[in-house]
Amino acid sequence: MTTSIPSIAAAYDEAPVTLLRRRRLLLLGGLLALAFALPPLLGSDYWLNAILIPFLVLSLAGLGLNLLTGYTGQTSVGAAGFMAVGAFATYGLLLRVPGLPLPLALLGGGLIAAAVGWLFGIPSARIKGFYLMVTTLAAQFFLEWVFAKFPWFYNHASSGTISAPRLELFGYNLATPAGRYLLALSCVVLLTWVAHNLVRSQIGRNWMAIRDMDTAAAVIGIPVERYKRQAFAVSSFYLGIAGALWAFAYLGTASAGSFDINRSFQILFIIIIGGMGSIAGNFLGAAFISLLPIFLNHAGQWLSGGHVDTGQLQNLQKVIFGALIIWFLVKEPEGLIRLLRNLAERLRRWPLRF
Amino acid sequence: MSDAEILQVRNISLSFKGVKAISDLSFSVRRGEICALIGPNGAGKSSLLNVLNGVYRPDSGELIFESERLRRVHPLEAARRGIGRTFQNNALFKKMSVVDNLLTGLSRYMRSGFLEQALGLPRARREARLFRERAEEVLEFLELQPWRDVEVGSLAYGLQKRVELGRALIAAPRLLLLDEPMAGMNAEEKREMSRFIADINRDLGTTVVLIEHDIGVVMGLSAHVVVLDYGRKVGDGTPAEVQANPEVIAAYLGTVH
Numbered sequence: 096m097t098t099s100i101p102s103i104a105a106a107y108d109e110a111p112v113t114l115l116r117r118r119r120l121l122l123l124g125g126l127l128a129l130a131f132a133l134p135p136l137l138g139s140d141y142w143l144n145a146i147l148i149p150f151l152v153l154s155l156a157g158l159g160l161n162l163l164t165g166y167t168g169q170t171s172v173g174a175a176g177f178m179a180v181g182a183f184a185t186y187g188l189l190l191r192v193p194g195l196p197l198p199l200a201l202l203g204g205g206l207i208a209a210a211v212g213w214l215f216g217i218p219s220a221r222i223k224g225f226y227l228m229v230t231t232l233a234a235q236f237f238l239e240w241v242f243a244k245f246p247w248f249y250n251h252a253s254s255g256t257i258s259a260p261r262l263e264l265f266g267y268n269l270a271t272p273a274g275r276y277l278l279a280l281s282c283v284v285l286l287t288w289v290a291h292n293l294v295r296s297q298i299g300r301n302w303m304a305i306r307d308m309d310t311a312a313a314v315i316g317i318p319v320e321r322y323k324r325q326a327f328a329v330s331s332f333y334l335g336i337a338g339a340l341w342a343f344a345y346l347g348t349a350s351a352g353s354f355d356i357n358r359s360f361q362i363l364f365i366i367i368i369g370g371m372g373s374i375a376g377n378f379l380g381a382a383f384i385s386l387l388p389i390f391l392n393h394a395g396q397w398l399s400g401g402h403v404d405t406g407q408l409q410n411l412q413k414v415i416f417g418a419l420i421i422w423f424l425v426k427e428p429e430g431l432i433r434l435l436r437n438l439a440e441r442l443r444r445w446p447l448r449f
Numbered sequence: 450m451s452d453a454e455i456l457q458v459r460n461i462s463l464s465f466k467g468v469k470a471i472s473d474l475s476f477s478v479r480r481g482e483i484c485a486l487i488g489p490n491g492a493g494k495s496s497l498l499n500v501l502n503g504v505y506r507p508d509s510g511e512l513i514f515e516s517e518r519l520r521r522v523h524p525l526e527a528a529r530r531g532i533g534r535t536f537q538n539n540a541l542f543k544k545m546s547v548v549d550n551l552l553t554g555l556s557r558y559m560r561s562g563f564l565e566q567a568l569g570l571p572r573a574r575r576e577a578r579l580f581r582e583r584a585e586e587v588l589e590f591l592e593l594q595p596w597r598d599v600e601v602g603s604l605a606y607g608l609q610k611r612v613e614l615g616r617a618l619i620a621a622p623r624l625l626l627l628d629e630p631m632a633g634m635n636a637e638e639k640r641e642m643s644r645f646i647a648d649i650n651r652d653l654g655t656t657v658v659l660i661e662h663d664i665g666v667v668m669g670l671s672a673h674v675v676v677l678d679y680g681r682k683v684g685d686g687t688p689a690e691v692q693a694n695p696e697v698i699a700a701y702l703g704t705v706h
Contacts, residue, residue: 289567289568292566292567292568292569293566293567296566296567296573296577297552297555297556297559297561297566297576297577297580298563298566298567300545300549300552300553300556301553301556303542303544303545303549304542304545304553306542306544307541307542307543307544307545308540308541308542308543310540311536311540311541311542312542312553313524313525314502314504314524314527314528314534314536314540315528315533315553315554315556315616315617315620316525316528316529316554316556316557316620317525317553317556318525325563372544
């Protein structure tokens with residue numbers, strides 16, 4: 096087989112595309128600069144600890160699940176299981192490999208999660224849709240059980256929990272709120288860039304082809320089974336790193352219970368609300384999920400004059416999420432990102448409505 | 450087998466749970482021709498295409514493509530050997546744009562690895578540029594440029610058929626299998642599609658095997674017609690020969706027993 100493709104005739108101009116890209120890049124650059132300069136501007140640690148760090152980590156987890164579910168069309172309800180693998184693997188590496196720098200431990204944790212994800216992706220060659228979802232459910236419960244059952248994974252701690260032995264990089268202490276925020280932000284920026292490359296590459300197109308119609312994908316020469324397993328592995332790599340960050344950059348101390356089925360559903364809600372098959376959608380979904388409880392809390396306090404029952408609030412939150420999920424699935428399966436794009440389109444045309 | 454024949458079908462039989470779809474079928478396709486498969490509904494035409502590119506495995510018989518015997522063809526293997534195809538009911542990737550749909554057809558030419566693409570390394574970028582240029586060529590050839598970035602699911606049916614043709618064409622197949630490329634089209638769209646198929650055949654030298662119901666279109670487009678009825682071959686020759694064949698007339702009009 097040769098790489099050269101017989102030619103027909105070419106005429107191709109990409110100038111307008113480049114112009115549009117330049118404007119977007121500027122916007123993105125500004126946003127990034129702001130994000131990295133944020134900690135000293137904020138003053139209080141509350142925003143970092145309670146909002147921004149979980150928002151970043153959840154965005155990353157959403158991104159991981161989105162690569163599998165939104166781009167490759169393989170629904171998974173086992174996201175948190177793979178996050179647990181990443182967290183416990185990173186912990187194990189930091190603990191048992193002396194002198195291993197933090198980035199390598201995170202990378203190793205991600206790779207181990209990827210291997211486990213690849214393994215649980217094997218059934219996807221034979222099983223589709225609902226039944227495949229059930230196998231990911233099995234993965235969720237199995238992995239959660241493994242990390243609770245075998246003390247080796249949490250170094251025989253009597254509490255059954257893990258906490259990061261050291262969060263430092265080149266001698267800098269990353270255990271401060273600003274340090275943990277910057278660690279999470281760096282991971283998110285780097286991995287978002289990689290995901291952006293991937294979904295626009297031939298690999299990403301192959302994933303989407305499998306999502307849209309896997310029989311046709313096979314006929315045009317895409318090795319469907321291999322790409323499904325690959326998507327499981329890549330997705331789990333992202334989830335694994337998100338899991339490690341969830342445990343060490345956000346919670347500080349975690350156990351198998353930190354990665355239960357509710358976490359999996361939370362990640363799934365992020366991509367349904369944010370937008371399946373969209374990278375920016377994960378950030379919208381994660382922002383929504385992490386900001387809504389806070390908004391409800393404030394709204395509740397304002398309405399009831401300071402007396403608010405947290406139990407009631409949590410119930411209310413579940414009701415609202417449930418209603419929203421149904422609304423999005425019925426009305427806008429492409430999520431917040433689609434709503435935002437429609438709005439932008441309308442604003443652009445606004446003075447010329449006719 | 451002579452080099453003039455790109456494909457030989459020898460004694461192919463196929464059945465589904467005992468029901469014969471194709472029985473003992475043999476014919477050859479010459480390099481560079483447009484061969485039309487015609488026959489009433491249920492004659493086994495689509496099943497035959499599915500055998501040719503490995504979607505179905507025949508019970509017996511053999512296929513010889515480019516002087517090589519194909520054993521246990523898999524769709525992937527068929528695509529790698531240069532057999533492209535389109536489907537009767539469009540099998541496009543509906544949520545992807547026209548150009549992305551075309552680009553998926555180039556997967557078998559992909560040489561850059563996972564990390565190269567993930568990190569946007571030079572080889573992957575070079576390959577992506579090459580693929581884009583190729584896609585632009587096909588867009589131009591099939592006059593699809595106005596719909597370049599449109600989501601395929603929102604296109605008119607006739608255009609979708611053309612995109613599907615493009616997706617098969619982009620991989621530069623040596624043999625192109627078209628399953629009713631003009632089904633559901635109006636006369637104008639049919640003329641357009643016929644022109645594209647004739648252009649592909651003449652300008653690119655691609656051998657085409659197509660299924661078509663519109664006899665007028667078939668007669669205008671192809672020099673070789675194979676007629677199937679109940680999974681058997683009842684006619685094989687030039688359009689004029691086939692039209693004069695009493696068995697073919699019987700298959701189409703019914704006969705007095």
